[in-house]
Amino acid sequence: KAGVTQTPRYLIKTRGQQVTLSCSPISGHRSVSWYQQTPGQGLQFLFEYFSETQRNKGNFPGRFSGRQFSNSRSEMNVSTLELGDSALYLCASSLLGQGSDQPQHFGDGTRLSIL
Amino acid sequence: AQSVTQLDSQVPVFEEAPVELRCNYSSSVSVYLFWYVQYPNQGLQLLLKYLSGSTLVKGINGFEAEFNKSQTSFHLRKPSVHISDTAEYFCAVRPTGNQFYFGTGTSLTVIP
Numbered sequence: 001k002a003g004v005t006q007t008p009r010y011l012i013k014t015r016g017q018q019v020t021l022s023c024s025p026i027s028g029h030r031s032v033s034w035y036q037q038t039p040g041q042g043l044q045f046l047f048e049y050f051s052e053t054q055r056n057k058g059n060f061p062g063r064f065s066g067r068q069f070s071n072s073r074s075e076m077n078v079s080t081l082e083l084g085d086s087a088l089y090l091c092a093s094s095l096l097g098q099g100s101d102q103p104q105h106f107g108d109g110t111r112l113s114i115l
Numbered sequence: 116a117q118s119v120t121q122l123d124s125q126v127p128v129f130e131e132a133p134v135e136l137r138c139n140y141s142s143s144v145s146v147y148l149f150w151y152v153q154y155p156n157q158g159l160q161l162l163l164k165y166l167s168g169s170t171l172v173k174g175i176n177g178f179e180a181e182f183n184k185s186q187t188s189f190h191l192r193k194p195s196v197h198i199s200d201t202a203e204y205f206c207a208v209r210p211t212g213n214q215f216y217f218g219t220g221t222s223l224t225v226i227p
Contacts, residue, residue, distance in 0.1 A: 004158070033215070042219035043159075043205065056214045090158055101147050101166045104215060106158030 002027065004093050004107035012113045018079040021110045025072050025093030032074040033104060034066060037088040046089075049074055078112075086114045117142045119208050121218035128196055129226050136191040136221045138206030148189040149207040150180055153220075159205060165189065176200070201225045 005024040013019050025032050033056075034046040045058035049068035066076045072093075078085055088111050092104035118141040128134045140146065147166050151159035163174025170182040180191045189206060206218040 006158075035217075040219065043217040045214055045216075048214060058214075092159075101164075101209075101211075103149060103161045103164055104159075106151075106160070108156070108158045 004091055004105055006089075006091050006107035006110050008110060009108065010111050010113075012115060013081050014115050015081055015083060017081050018077065019081060019112065021076045021078075021089055021091075021112075023074045023076070023091030023093075023107060025074070025091075026105055029093035029095050029105070030072055031094045031096060031102075032068055032072065033092045033094075034074070034076050035090045035092065036060075037090055037109070038086075043090065046076070081114050083114050085112065087112060117146075117208055117210055117213070117216040119206055119216050119218040121204075121206055121221045123221050124219070125222045125224070127224045127226055130198060131195045133194050134192065134196050134200075134223065136204050136206075136223065138189045138191065138218060140187050140189070140206075140208045140216075142187070142208070142210055145211045147209040147211065148180075148182060149209070149215075150174065150178070150189070150191050151205045151207060152176075153203040153205065155202075162191070162204075196223075196225050198225050198227060 007022045031050045033048040035043040048056040052068045063079045068074045088109045090109045092106045094102040094104045096102050120139045122137040149164045150162040153159045165172045165182045173179045203220045209215050
């Protein structure tokens with residue numbers, strides 16, 4: 001069974017631009033969560049989508065948004081990029097939503113660098 | 116909100132020596148507990164999980180962890196480490212019906 005696939009793996013943008021990251025979950029998984037990982041901060045939860053609906057949201061500004069499609073694939077968008085948005089963005093999928101005991105399965109991430 | 120504390124940001128240990136990576140969490144409500152490992156330029160892989168039952172859980176690569184409800188801890192142990200265990204380790208807590216909360220990670224370096 002294929003794992004969680006994130007594209008692209010690496011991305012370089014400049015301040016003020018916007019970016020879209022993509023995540024394809026494991027087949028059959030309906031929940032997709034997004035995290036921002038930076039040195040010293042660990043993983044910061046961005047949001048979770050389940051069956052095309054956002055179910056949970058972390059403490060990030062409105063510049064960070066996402067959506068989920070009917071095939072469970074998810075995209076994350078960041079507008080008006082800032083230097084502080086440089087990070088590894090991780091996507092994780094699970095069979096059921098975050099309220100369950102199911103573990104999350106992670107992709108290899110998209111490393112976003114802002115110049 | 117839940118908080119997860121990994122007490123050691125860096126742990127150096129000699130090859131074949133035992134290691135313990137510590138994890139404490141804030142909430143006393145019912146929780147699910149996980150340890151993940153991250154190798155360079157990769158995502159997180161599940162090492163082990165505690166959902167219920169026996170407080171000692173065994174995972175992959177010879178790792179085990181013990182759930183201590185009274186101390187709200189979930190420490191990770193391995194009796195003899197290998198060079199290949201060098202990685203970042205994350206403790207995660209999920210209060211039932213809620214989202215995942217991750218610690219800031221412990222960087223384990225195995226010294227030959």
